[in-house]
Amino acid sequence: MTEALIVGAGPAGLLLACELRTAGVDTVVVERHAQRPDFCRGFNLNARALDLLARRGLAERLIGEGWQVPHAAFSGLPVTLTLAGAHTDHPYSLGIPQTKVEDILEAHAVDLGADIRRGHELRALEQDSESVTATVTTGAGEYRVRAAYLIGCDGGRSTVRKQAGIDFPGTEATRFSLLGDVELADPEALPFGATTGPGGTVFVIPRPGYVRLITTDRNPPEDKDTPVTLGLLQTAVDDALGRHVELRAARWLTRFGNAARQASEYVRGRVILAGDAAHIHPPAGAIGVNVALDDAFNLGWKLAATVRGTAPAHLLDSYHTERHTAGAHVLANTRAQVLLGEADDRLGPLTDLLTRVASHPAGNRALVETITGLDTRYEMPPDSDHPWLGRLAPDLALTTGDGRTSLAGLLASGRAVLLDLTGGTTVRESAAGWADRVDIVTATCPDHPELRAILLRPDGHTAWLRTAGPDHADGLHQALQHWHGPAAPSDAASVGTSH
Ligand SMILES: Cc1cc2nc3c(=O)[nH]c(=O)nc-3n(C[C@H](O)[C@H](O)[C@H](O)COP(=O)(O)OP(=O)(O)OC[C@H]3O[C@@H](n4cnc5c(N)ncnc54)[C@H](O)[C@@H]3O)c2cc1C
Known part of the structure; x- marks a missing residue:
């Protein structure tokens, strides 16, 4: 079990x-x-x-x-x-x-x-x-x-x-390619990148001590798992280029398709x-x-x-x-x-x-x-229209009571982080019921003086954020509850880490 x-x-x-x-x-x-x-x-x-x-x-x-x-x-x-x-x-x-x-x-x-x-x-x-x-x-x-x-x-x-x-x-694969991790008998015979000949194109990608060759498999067998041989790749490369480029010392030979x-x-x-x-x-x-x-x-x-x-x-x-x-x-x-x-x-x-x-x-x-995938933005409960909401916030440089750190450093424990940059107590007190699941960190962030508070899920995505306004904790309960469930009774909440 x-x-x-x-x-x-x-x-x-x-x-x-x-x-x-x-x-x-x-x-x-x-x-x-x-x-x-x-x-x-x-x-x-x-x-x-x-x-x-x-x-x-x-x-x-x-x-x-x-x-x-x-x-x-x-x-x-x-x-x-x-x-x-x-x-x-x-x-x-x-x-x-x-x-x-x-x-x-x-x-x-x-x-x-x-x-x-x-x-x-x-x-x-x-x-x-x-x-x-x-x-x-x-x-x-x-x-x-x-x-x-x-x-x-x-x-x-x-x-x-x-x-x-x-x-x-x-969709099924409609095209197949042959891939070979091989050595060129004459390293000058093919440049890195794409070389197009009368019969097709051969891509050459440098690898440590060898090259990766990729070219179209024009006659894929019925059973696509049929092993690729060096002879088959050699023929495909020569046919594409219209000349013989000798391949040797195959490390890996395979076939892949474009199924999605x-x-x-x-x-x-x-x-x-x-x-x-x-x-x-x-x-x-x-x-x-x-x-x-x-x-x-x-x-x-x-x-x-x-x-x-x-x-x-x-x-x-x-x-x-x-x-x-x-x-x-x-x-x-x-x-x-x-x-x-x-x-x-x-x-x-x-x-x-x-x-x-x-x-x-x-x-x-x-x-x-x-x-x-840098544009990945997950939907968050309706809140501010700040560009970081739903996305990874940048790795902000921060100073806490323990010294200098960064946003990424605070997430290393794998727990959610509520960053309180207000210098007050409202945010911390509002989140006290979640302190067993969320690290509540008081810090300063000189590069972003406009930021007041930010809630990060354990995966670093911004779940809630405040830059200004009189009520810095507005909407915080809703966000905490949405991702972490209801607040703990007041005696359980005090076990969480805070700085
Ligand atoms: C030729 C080629 C080139 C690629 N180049 C790139 C690239 O440059 N960059 C890139 O990002 N991606 C590349 N990819 C894609 C990448 O390799 C895969 O997307 C990636 O490995 C997926 O990771 P995974 O952990 O989901 O699966 P996998 O890496 O496939 O791992 C699955 C594991 O499960 C094991 N397994 C399977 N069945 C069982 C079972 N029944 N019981 C126990 N164990 C099992 C397998 O042995 C394997 O170790 C390439 C793929 C190919 C084929």
């Missing part, structure tokens, strides 16, 4: 394990692979993912392992988008192998006390109103785990999604989906790892409060509402990027129009914030 059983130790499962353990939830992770595979799919963390990870003190160590790229591409548009001026504390994309991100998250989850079981595969599940029972197989046999909640972070072909009977509507699907329910009873298990989309924009982390970050605190019994009834459903909407935006913008990349003359006027929009600073910013 455990409180949370996570299926899959990819980015979504590992960050969710960190989040649940930070909140003190008993967490078991089952992962079918005994070891992490030796190939690497993704190679970047975007600005939004770094902003989120910074709110748990995890960004710095990842940034130290990668390289910063201050721009982004909108596939199909001949423009480079800049992240300068975007709504982020990290105006760049971080080049970093997905496997390195997973290593760091897994070590952190283990340090926090997660029970990660490799070589354990979920085969079946059944749920009732009290719990979910999973059947797990290992090399040594089969066992059953009962969990209060089971979270399927088990990738695009999710067994959890299928076992729970959750629909996965969307999204689970109809992210939460069904006690079974929850996150990451690729909840949505698949074309690889344009290189965003899959980042959305998976975003899902986990949104879910963790809500599930923890639900397990603890402090969550308002709608809280877990808000995970579906918020992340299904965000996922739909990802599907739409990655599909748009794929469409713009089509060799279709009818798209010319649209490409020209969007290129002009992207070349304008405001258009650049809108597009870059869309494709990185």
